[in-house]
Amino acid sequence: MDVYAPMTKFLKLHRNDLPTCAKAERDGETKSKRRPHPEIRDQFLALHLDQARARLLARRLARKDGVMLERVVVGRLLEVAQGFVRRQLDDDVGIRIAASRDGCTYLEMRMKLMEFLDATPEGLTPEDGEEFVRPRIAGWDIDLDTHAMRIVLRSQDPAPRQVRALSI
Template identity: 30%
Template sequence: MDVCLLIRQRLAELELEQKDLAAAAEVTESYVSQLLARKKMPPAPDRTDIYEKMSRLLKLPPGKLSKLADLQRKDELKKSLSDPPAPLFKEVRELILRKCSPAREAQIRAIFEKQPFGELERLVTQKLLDVVKKVAQEELESENWLRLVARMSRRSYEDMRVIVLEFLDTDVFNVSVENCVSFMDPLIESWDVDLASFGMEIVLNRRLAPGHSKRFEFVERPPDQPLKEEPGLREFLRDTSLSSGAAEEEIEFLKRLRFKEKHPTPLYYYRELQNLRDPLHFRGPVTGNAARKG
């Protein structure tokens, strides 16, 4: 049994209508109708609150609808993985470019047009989605916030809840024009990207987002080098008169000590262990009085 079938069954058993379900979930009746007609994919359980609201009305065990939705989504995902990703809608790309820093827009536009839905366009779109989704997820339970966004988009509260729920459920390959025009547009003020480091800065609408600016950096790091164990450390660990009682985290600390030319003796590691354990060698947390005295 899938989500739609179970919901329909419970509506019939309880003599309820779709409008009752829509009111309970605080969404439009049209959204419920499309969901039950399988014209819309059930939203991901971790990105929505409608299953909990619907379950209360339908008198279903907690988590029942969420579990069915998760299974149904996984089945649909398996079917869609073989399909090649479609390029962004023209209107979506135009909105993203319009929000780009004016100093960089022409350069970014040329790259987007030369490589439609290439690495840079996917990177930028994904980061914009991630940031706006985070705001939406945090504010989903705030009726005041939803009404503010709805007013800015000239929509009803219920319409905006549907838009947010659908937006939370989208991804970079399926972002729609409506997602952008109704939601991303009012939240994102501007964005910029450093084409050398691919670091991004995203500026959000101050009225709608608690964090005005978000910055993302992509830093190349060398791979961790394997730790070469010092002969003196091996001897120290074998000699129980020196290493007895050493905790795992203490041994790990000793292993990470590095020396360029000299090679320490087992006695060195013993003394290092004692230094590590001696409270006189470490400062405790600074209290308010101590801070004022300084």
């Protein structure tokens, strides 16, 4: 469905103004040279499967031309974590349990999840990395020539305390 026509009419703009602005904004986002937060880079490098290669990769990312590689790595890991969060949004009971565990309301937890879905590699905070990315990704590796990534997910096995509660 084309949302630009009703929005353009409501805002009383010329019929091509809104799509043109949206396209320019999307193009500007992809060509951004801003780096993700340095702590995010450190958190994600700590998840690398081979720590020797992680140190080599850290040096490569620190170079001036490492911006695009860093965006690829952070962007792909962010996409994987956002996929988990999308599935979590469908589980109302799980959100209620997580909200009570974190000491917030159902709506606050749901908003937190939805805000994470809007995150970009540049806007990702270290708290987002700790709360959403690290619990879901066990490790990753990248082929520096092709930028193909291998991402190992964490097991969804219940924690030992949960196993004990389930066995009663």
